[in-house]
Amino acid sequence: MAFSERIARLKGSLIREILAAAQRPEVMSFAGGLPAEPMLPKVDWSAMPTSVSQYGMSEGEPELRELIAADARKLGIDCDASQVLVTCGSQQALDLATKLFVDPGTQVLVESPTYLAALQSFQLFGADCLEIPQEADGPNIDSLRALLERSTPAFAYLIPTFQNPSAVRYSDAKRDAVAALLDEFGVTLIEDEPYRELVYDDQQPTSITSRLRKTSWIYTGTVSKTLLPGLRVGYLICSKELYPYLLRLKQAADLHTNRVGQWQAAQWLGTEKFQQHLVELRSFYRERRDTMQSVLEEHFGDLADWEIPQGGLFFWLKLKQPFDTRTVMQKALDVDVAFMPGEAFFIDPEKNPGYMRLNFSHVPPERLDEGVRRLAQVIRDGQSCALA
Amino acid sequence: MAFSERIARLKGSLIREILAAAQRPEVMSFAGGLPAEPMLPKVDWSAMPTSVSQYGMSEGEPELRELIAADARKLGIDCDASQVLVTCGSQQALDLATKLFVDPGTQVLVESPTYLAALQSFQLFGADCLEIPQEADGPNIDSLRALLERSTPAFAYLIPTFQNPSAVRYSDAKRDAVAALLDEFGVTLIEDEPYRELVYDDQQPTSITSRLRKTSWIYTGTVSKTLLPGLRVGYLICSKELYPYLLRLKQAADLHTNRVGQWQAAQWLGTEKFQQHLVELRSFYRERRDTMQSVLEEHFGDLADWEIPQGGLFFWLKLKQPFDTRTVMQKALDVDVAFMPGEAFFIDPEKNPGYMRLNFSHVPPERLDEGVRRLAQVIRDGQSCALA
Numbered sequence: 001m002a003f004s005e006r007i008a009r010l011k012g013s014l015i016r017e018i019l020a021a022a023q024r025p026e027v028m029s030f031a032g033g034l035p036a037e038p039m040l041p042k043v044d045w046s047a048m049p050t051s052v053s054q055y056g057m058s059e060g061e062p063e064l065r066e067l068i069a070a071d072a073r074k075l076g077i078d079c080d081a082s083q084v085l086v087t088c089g090s091q092q093a094l095d096l097a098t099k100l101f102v103d104p105g106t107q108v109l110v111e112s113p114t115y116l117a118a119l120q121s122f123q124l125f126g127a128d129c130l131e132i133p134q135e136a137d138g139p140n141i142d143s144l145r146a147l148l149e150r151s152t153p154a155f156a157y158l159i160p161t162f163q164n165p166s167a168v169r170y171s172d173a174k175r176d177a178v179a180a181l182l183d184e185f186g187v188t189l190i191e192d193e194p195y196r197e198l199v200y201d202d203q204q205p206t207s208i209t210s211r212l213r214k215t216s217w218i219y220t221g222t223v224s225k226t227l228l229p230g231l232r233v234g235y236l237i238c239s240k241e242l243y244p245y246l247l248r249l250k251q252a253a254d255l256h257t258n259r260v261g262q263w264q265a266a267q268w269l270g271t272e273k274f275q276q277h278l279v280e281l282r283s284f285y286r287e288r289r290d291t292m293q294s295v296l297e298e299h300f301g302d303l304a305d306w307e308i309p310q311g312g313l314f315f316w317l318k319l320k321q322p323f324d325t326r327t328v329m330q331k332a333l334d335v336d337v338a339f340m341p342g343e344a345f346f347i348d349p350e351k352n353p354g355y356m357r358l359n360f361s362h363v364p365p366e367r368l369d370e371g372v373r374r375l376a377q378v379i380r381d382g383q384s385c386a387l388a
Numbered sequence: 389m390a391f392s393e394r395i396a397r398l399k400g401s402l403i404r405e406i407l408a409a410a411q412r413p414e415v416m417s418f419a420g421g422l423p424a425e426p427m428l429p430k431v432d433w434s435a436m437p438t439s440v441s442q443y444g445m446s447e448g449e450p451e452l453r454e455l456i457a458a459d460a461r462k463l464g465i466d467c468d469a470s471q472v473l474v475t476c477g478s479q480q481a482l483d484l485a486t487k488l489f490v491d492p493g494t495q496v497l498v499e500s501p502t503y504l505a506a507l508q509s510f511q512l513f514g515a516d517c518l519e520i521p522q523e524a525d526g527p528n529i530d531s532l533r534a535l536l537e538r539s540t541p542a543f544a545y546l547i548p549t550f551q552n553p554s555a556v557r558y559s560d561a562k563r564d565a566v567a568a569l570l571d572e573f574g575v576t577l578i579e580d581e582p583y584r585e586l587v588y589d590d591q592q593p594t595s596i597t598s599r600l601r602k603t604s605w606i607y608t609g610t611v612s613k614t615l616l617p618g619l620r621v622g623y624l625i626c627s628k629e630l631y632p633y634l635l636r637l638k639q640a641a642d643l644h645t646n647r648v649g650q651w652q653a654a655q656w657l658g659t660e661k662f663q664q665h666l667v668e669l670r671s672f673y674r675e676r677r678d679t680m681q682s683v684l685e686e687h688f689g690d691l692a693d694w695e696i697p698q699g700g701l702f703f704w705l706k707l708k709q710p711f712d713t714r715t716v717m718q719k720a721l722d723v724d725v726a727f728m729p730g731e732a733f734f735i736d737p738e739k740n741p742g743y744m745r746l747n748f749s750h751v752p753p754e755r756l757d758e759g760v761r762r763l764a765q766v767i768r769d770g771q772s773c774a775l776a
Contacts, residue, residue, distance in 0.1 A: 001576060001604055002542060003633070004491045004513075013446075013639040020445060032443065040441045045433035053428045053616040055420065057408065058401075088476050088642040095641045099512075103392045121640050124487075125392075154390060188389060216389055228441040232646035245391065251401040252509050253483045254476040258620035258646040 005104070009123050014116065014344045018329070022338040028371035030358040031338040033164070033194075033225070033313050039284055040228060041277055043264055052259045058251045060086025060235070061262040067269040068221070068235050075196075076210030077219060083237050085246055086257045090194055090234035093220040094121045094157075096249045097190055100242070101154040102127045109147065109156035111139065113345035113355070115164045115192065118157055129347050132156070134163075136307065138170030141177045148185040155188040155218075160208055162195040162312030165345045165357040169310060172205045179211035188216040188242075195312040197226050197278055200286040203310070216242055223265045225313070226278060231261030285313070285361055292360035295368050299376035303383075304356070315358045316342065319379070322354025323386035332378045337371050393492070397511050402504065402732045406717070410726040416759035418746040419726040421552070421582075421613070421701050427672055428616060429665055431652055440647045446639045448474025448623070449650040455657040456609070456623050463584075464598030465607060471625050473634055474645045478582055478622035481608040482509045482545075484637045485578055488630070489542040490515045497535065497544035499527065501733035501743070503552045503580065506545055517735050520544070522551075524695065526558030529565045536573040543576040543606075548596055550583040550700030553733045553745040557698060560593045567599035576604040576630075583700040585614050585666055588674040591698070604630055611653045613701070614666060619649030673701070673749055680748035683756050687764035691771075692744070703746045704730065707767070710742025711774035720766045725759055 015032060022029040059065065065084040072079050087093045094117070102108065104126030110119065112131035122129055130151055132139045138160065158178070160170040170178070182189050191209050209219045222234035238246060250256075268274040292315060293308055300306075304317040319325070325341040326349070332339055342355020356379075363371050403420060410417040447453065453472040460467050475481045482505070490496065492514030498507065500519035510517055518539055520527045526548065546566070548558040558566070570577050579597050597607045610622035626634060638644075656662040680703060681696055688694075692705040707713070713729040714737070720727055730743020744767075751759050 001574065002489075004487065004489055004494065006491075007488060007633060010633060010636050010640075012636055019443070023445075034443055037438070037442065040438055042438070043441070045436070048433070050425070050428055050430070053431070053618040054425065055407070055422055055612070055617040057411075088646070089644075091640075092642040099392065100395060101390075101392055103394075106392065117640070117643070124637075124640055186389065224443070229443040230441040230647035232642070232644065245395060245398060248398050248400050249512075252398075252479075252505070252512050253641070254480040254620070255505070256477075256620065258476070258649050259618035260648050260652070261646050264648070 006124055006126065009126060011120055011123070013120060015340065018338050018340065021333050027333070027336045027338055028363045028367050029338040030363060030371065030375070031340045032359060032362065034359070034362045035225065035229060036284065036288070036361045039281055043228065045264070048260070048263050052263045056256045056259045058247055058256045060084065060257060061259060061266060064262050064266040064269070067266060069237065070270060072219065072237050076206040077237065078210070079237050083240060083243055085236050085238070085243070085250060086262055087234045087236060087250065088254060088257050089224060089232050090192065090220040090222040091117060092253070093218065093234060093236040094118050096236070096246050096253065097155070097218055098122055098125045098127070099249050100245050101188070107151050107153040109153045109187070110347070111158060111163060112347065113165055113342065113352070114157065115159060116344045118192070119347065122157070131347055134166060134168060136168065138168065138174030139178060141174065141181070144178065144181055148181060148187065153187055155190050156182060157190045157192065158208065159192045161193050162198065162309065164195070164312070165314055165340070165342060166316045167307065167309035167312050167314055169203070170205070170208070175205055175208050176211055179208050183213050183215050186215055188218070190218045190220070192220050194222050194225050196221070198282065198285060198313065199311040200282060200289060201310045218242065226281065227265060227268055231264055233257065233261045233265045288360050288365070291365050291368060292358070295372045299372045303376060303379055313359050313361045315360060317356040317358060319354035319356070319383070321383050321387070323383055324349070324353045325356055325379070325382065328378050328382035331382070332375060335374045335378065337374045337378065339375060394512055394514065397514060399508055399511070401508060403728065406726050406728065409721050415721070415724045415726055416751045416755050417726040418751060418759065418763070419728045420750065421747060422750045423613065423617060424672065424676070424749045427669055431616065433652070436648070436651050440651045444644045444647045446635055446644045448472065448645060449647060449654060452650050452654040452657070455654060456625065458658060460607065460625050464594040465625065466598070467625050471628060471631055473624050473626070473631070473638060474650055475622045475624060475638070476642060476645050477612060477620050478580065478608040478610040479505060480641070481606065481622060481624040482506050484624070484634050484641065485543070485606055486510055486513045486515070487637050488633050489576070495539050495541040497541045497575070498735070499546060499551060500735065501553055501730065501740070502545065503547060504732050506580070507735065510545070519735055522554060522556060524556065526556060526562035527566060529562065529569070532566065532569055536569060536575065541575055543578050544570060545578045545580065546596065547580045549581055550586065550697065552583070552700070553702055553728070553730060554704045555695065555697035555700050555702055558593070558596070563593055563596050564599055567596050571601050571603050574603055576606070578606045578608070580608050582610050582613050584609070586670065586673060586701065587699040588670060588677060589698045606630065614669065615653060615656055619652055621645065621649045621653045676748050676753070679753050679756060680746070683760045687760045691764060691767055701747050701749045703748060705744040705746060707742035707744070707771070709771050709775070711771055712741045713744055713767070713770065716766050716770035719770070720763060723762045723766065725762045725766065727763060
């Protein structure tokens with residue numbers, strides 16, 4: 001039996017494997033980007049019409065597409081509902097974009113580090129991923145220009161708002177500079193914004209997409225972080241010339257997204273009720289972040305450096321004495337703690353030892369201190385072994 | 389901007405395009421495989437637990453996987469829940485299988501005609517599709533052996549039960565012969581069974597999968613034809629050595645299937661209530677098939693030949709005076725009638741003019757005579773033009 005050549009590049013998803021291991025209720029998981037259970041809103045299904053049960057359109061539910069487009073216009077993205085494609089989570093938007101652009105050897109630009117499930121998707125199709133060096137306020141612009149001058153990437157995949165995993169938010173100036181460079185070199189932008197609404201300060205710079213003048217773009221979002229992940233409703237919005245291709249790729253992938261989840265999402269988007277929910281969510285997560293910050297200071301102060309995230313769901317820790325934290329993942333699970341080794345978010349994990357991504361939304365406060373304490377001990381032991 | 393080379397092979401889905409055109413309520417659609425609206429069961433969401441709202445496992449909901457495996461064992465398929473992967477409709481199973489097996493130039497065997505969305509998926513990835521000639525009771529076995537002797541296909545994609553579009557059901561003898569040949573040549577079987585439960589006589593031959601002795605296999609099914617299409621819940625079951633690859637491909641595609649739909653499906657599968665619903669469904673569709681048969685005899689008796697389908701949702705008509713029915717698709721829509729040109733189900737449509745696939749489940753009886761009468765007139769006019 002012969003598999004396709006892409007299967008040689010097929011990696012397991014470390015996130016999914018850790019999440020599976022973290023299913024045991026006694027495990028304190030800092031691994032996933034899971035919303036806090038108490039903040040999953042109660043939803044009502046009683047008004048759902050029977051017509052939703054029938055096959056639906058590949059594009060998505062017209063009402064939901066209108067709501068998504070209206071939301072995007074508020075972010076400065078010049079678009080209408082005809083540019084919206086509802087997807088099975090924003091992960092599917094990446095699968096479709098990869099199919100559209102990537103052959104074996106196709107160059108694509110990614111942040112370093114970057115979202116590992118995106119990396120997994122691009123690499124499965126044979127992409128040659130080129131790293132954009134990051135700073136605290138976004139990419140190093142000189143490096144990005146140099147990279148664009150010596151390569152011909154099909155697209156740049158960027159997460160400018162509370163980047164996963166680094167929690168970096170691009171500054172206004174860097175957003176402008178990146179948009180100008182992509183326009184200048186005619187490189188398509190894929191802007192991934194799952195965490196946009198989870199912001200804990202007053203700054204809300206507009207999307208890079210809204211700053212483009214001519215190059216093609218795909219903007220992706222999801223209701224998974226703000227409403228219910230189990231609905232599996234994400235979306236992409238794209239410049240008009242890309243839409244017919246992405247739509248056909250969606251048809252070939254799964255015909256259409258589930259309508260039940262789309263209907264529920266449409267009950268929330270754009271409503272006063274949803275705005276109120278977001279306000280509560282931000283306040284709840286801000287508090288969890290602050291608690292996590294105190295607990296980290298206590299247990300990790302001598303072990304790692306980090307910035308306080310202004311949004312999103314993660315702390316990004318850099319160990320003062322770096323070692324490959326993937327080697328202690330199982331040891332952490334042995335003491336009922338799950339975390340994401342940061343190495344997995346780099347194209348070359350071997351060259352980037354000593355990072356950890358820690359979620360602060362999921363573990364309840366009463367177990368937080370114990371969880372972080374145990375994790376610190378696992379890291380301390382790991383460091384001793386690595387130095388020995 | 390450069391797309392991937394596969395985009396040159398990206399076709400629109402004729403089905404989806406016709407369905408979109410058929411959205412106008414005045415259109416009588418014989419085009420899709422849509423369940424009849426009155427037979428969509430009332431479903432209750434009130435007992436759904438909040439936990440379903442959270443992210444789920446890529447494999448699917450454990451309870452649902454158990455139910456699917458139990459169902460499959462009743463069909464003689466030796467499997468357990470660990471071999472079940474819940475997908476976004478059975479179309480996604482095809483996408484995942486294609487990713488697993490197909491590089492540009494990879495040979496795959498398909499029936500002629502075959503399901504056009506499968507063809508679309510295989511061809512998108514560059515498959516070289518080889519046709520298995522069909523007879524009224526399944527493939528010509530000598531032709532299949534000859535084909536296997538001179539090719540090295542990655543898999544055979546078969547729809548042995550109420551084949552789409554031809555409505556053919558493989559006989560017991562041919563199922564045995566096909567299984568033996570695939571074993572002999574070590575060719576993986578993809579057996580697609582969306583219509584298995586929609587059977588209108590007493591015959592229920594077991595799956596080809598259950599007759600295999602050693603070769604790899606993927607068996608796919610869906611709740612779209614028996615429960616609610618809008619849930620978008622399908623599944624694949626596969627031989628154990630394939631599972632880890634398909635699971636990782638699922639992770640990269642969309643992380644997991646929507647849990648809301650999975651929960652609802654699990655309320656039905658394996659229950660007395662579902663069995664009762666299937667009995668009613670069969671009776672309802674049998675009646676619609678019989679009505680359609682009378683109406684077709686009246687309006688198409690002099691225009692086409694066909695067999696009475698013993699299951700599924702379609703009549704497959706062969707015109708006595710063949711012409712490319714794609715040329716009159718728009719003319720049919722102009723008089724508010726939609727149908728599926730049969731040519732689209734062949735690898736080489738140009739060489740197979742004069743087929744039509746007509747759905748009998750969707751148009752209500754009171755509009756049926758008018759719809760078929762109009763369609764016959766469109767075909768009659770088309771024939772005159774083609775002969776002129």
